[in-house]
Amino acid sequence: MVGHLLVRPLYFLQIMESIITAQHTFKASKGRLINPGDLIFKNLTRFFAALILVLVVLMAYEMIRTSALSWNKFGFNFFIRSVWDPVQDEYGALPFIYGTLVSSLLSIVIAVPLSLGIAVFLTEVAPRWLERPVSFFVEMLAGIPSIVYGVWGFFVMVPWLRSTVEPFISKHLGFIPLFRGAPYGVGMLAAGIILSIMILPIIASISRDVLKAVPRSQTEAALALGSTRWQATRIALAYSRSGIFGAVILGLGRAIGETMAVTMVIGNRPTISASLFEPGYTMASVLANEFTEATSEMYISALVEIALTLFIITIIINSFARLLMWSVTSNERAQKA
Amino acid sequence: MRDYPGTRQTLIDIDTIPEKGKGVPVDHNKIVAENVSAFFGKVQAIRDIQISIPENSIVAIIGPSGCGKSTFLRSINRMHELVHGTRITGKILLDGEDVYSIDPVLIRKKIGMVFQKPNPFPTMSIFDNVAAGLRMGGTHDRKNIAEIVERSLQQAALWNEVKDSLSKSGVGLSGGQQQRLCIARALAVNPEVILMDEPASALDPIATAKIEELLFELKKRYTIVIVTHNMQQAARVSDYTAFFYMGELIEYDVTKKIFTAPSMKQTEDYVTGRFG
Structure with a gap:
């Protein structure tokens, strides 16, 4: 979900468009002509690079979400308690x-x-x-x-x-x-x-x-x-x-x-x-x-x-x-x- | 510029070269090289070098790049052998004793070296840089070290510039100051000979002039061998000049003679700027 927000949909449109018009150069921002192949390359690699960041952020997000229950119950004490009792559901x-x-x-x-x-x-x-x-x-x-x-x-x-x-x-x-x-x-x-x-x-x-x-x-x-x-x-x-x-x-x-x-x-x-x-x-x-x-x-x-x-x-x-x-x-x- | 017999127009105004060498009483040859050849793997860098370096004189070694002058310099204090696959033959005598039959650590204490690029130890303060050689040599008496550091910095004409910042890092100094710091570092271990491998080539003209001025002072106490690309510098500072070409010593004579009336054609071509 977060991934879609980070990778702007505009890039995909541009990529699709450049595939369709593969033989033609077209105007990019500031009116400069660029090769469509370069544009695909640029945006594709940008996408892959962004993927890594997304992955890390998603992992952190998921762990924070799942651990909320324990955090709410034990708070900071979780880190200084030495009890580990799954039967009583007491954890440190x-x-x-x-x-x-x-x-x-x-x-x-x-x-x-x-x-x-x-x-x-x-x-x-x-x-x-x-x-x-x-x-x-x-x-x-x-x-x-x-x-x-x-x-x-x-x-x-x-x-x-x-x-x-x-x-x-x-x-x-x-x-x-x-x-x-x-x-x-x-x-x-x-x-x-x-x-x-x-x-x-x-x-x-x-x-x-x-x-x-x-x-x-x-x-x-x-x-x-x-x-x-x-x-x-x-x-x-x-x-x-x-x-x-x-x-x-x-x-x-x-x-x-x-x-x-x-x-x-x-x-x-x-x-x-x-x-x-x-x-x-x-x-x-x-x-x-x-x-x-x-x-x-x-x-x-x-x-x-x-x-x-x-x-x-x-x-x-x-x-x-x-x-x-x-x-x-x-x-x-x-x-x- | 007058015409001297046997010379073309020289790069240097000959009249500015001071009369030196002749007046120096040569009672002792500090370093004598006998048939020295040095190799990098199979490549021979220098061939059968024979040269005598008088005590308390400045000898300049000139020659085009790759002529073996640095290699010769580095074989005097046994730095040449530090590179993998190198070999050396012949004898180099320091006060009559072959340096290759003495522990290199001792030899390098007697024969100091200053390198092309200033190379102070970046993790040490100015004081510690100068004291480094002493400490590595086993001197730990603080008072003694402090005295020697001050004296060495004074000899290197750096004391007045750094006396208030001895605890600061040596790499914060300007290039010329760093080079003088390296000279002070070399002086601190009280060597008898100082080898200089293009010590001013990385410096600006003012810093170069300071180093050259320093050389005249140091000459009184030390024997100096200096490799230089800069012929004006060789002419200005040295008593004797050796011209190396293609790994061989072509000519070695009183500096003024080398620059005014060299006896070899190659020397003449080089000092007149026809090649190199």
Whole structure:
């Protein structure tokens, strides 16, 4: 409905008209002659572009509409309540928001140093014959379906965490609340690790591109001052810091929205616990798990409100990342000019 | 313009070239290149270069684009080898010691470099830019650093312009100021030789004049090798001039001689503007 309003009917008339009079040029606004083919092309592409906007607006509209019931009942408290009781129709999203944030942040903590290490290796250290295949494999990691990561995580990583890693950590670092509790295997730590593997290719490949865009003159300036390779790399990292930050934010966006793999290893229990070994739940996982069994209208409405929250968070994070990337590229252009 | 034997009309008014080089007491050759050849992959950029650069002098390297003058400059402080697939043969001696047998990090501390385009570190303040080399070299004493930064900026004739804005970003300066900042940055690590790769080619005439003036001051303490496209500049600032052509050193002599009575035909053609 909204779509019809946004795409002005006039364009369709013009397109039809130009098809009919395809052999003739005709006068457009300001009395200029234009080719009808160009006009079709222009308006057709304009239509497709508008479609994307319409889609996003419609999605937001639909979610706002459906979640109104839950919003009217719980209001802002929805976001700070930790009760999730479909039987009593009492809902609060806090454990899911907490689970999403903690698992994503954990994955960032693990993935960022690794990705930067890979990016620095690829740009500064690796010989050419090695750079290509390694880049290829890093990018290939991004193409593996998330369910594959989930299956691997569930059957290989989780048992290993349960039997080896978590007992080891709790034995030596158990005095920190983060690492206290029974080693379940499934839980926040497992989710964080699987997510870090999944976002690693994004952060690594974008950071590599950003580092490659550092002008040679910068590294050479450092080296000519008698810096070591590592010091010159630090100059390059400082130069590209906002681009790398953008890469991290894009990775964070992916981690926040990731569903299947996390659902399989996080344990799916809506609790808030200080320990990373305890099971948790994320916004994306609860949607995947409970949508099919949501019976009451309030249940559906609460789930949709969670979806809307996730939608808004990812939009904010992604636009933030884009802005940062743009500022980097426009700086480059300014420097070239 | 008088006619000198063996010269056509030169681009430069010969009388304006100061007598230099002759009076300089040459007791020590700071840099000696022996049979230096450099390659990019299979392409040979310079061929068997033999040259001696006296201490506390300014040597200009001139020649048409692609003649290998920058490559030679960059092989002195081992920057040439940073590009993939490059190779170098022959010897370059700094005070009698082959630079290729010493850690490049140490060599580059002794042989500073100023590039064609000003390249201050954009994330650092003016102060930090000058201090960068010191800090990377392991100097962390604040008082010491502050002293050296001030001295270097004064040597680069920039102190009076920036002393009140040391904490501001270096990229906010004008092009000429940025280049002098880069010179100060190079001076701060206390080098013995300064290589300059067309340091004024991106600058306007006034900024260029300032840099040239600066060179005369720096000569007292440092040995300077400057690559330039600008023959007037070479004539104005240098004691000795080397003419490179097609990767070879064609002629190397006292600057005045190169511009007034060169012994090689190619040199004459170049300085009279017949090619290049």
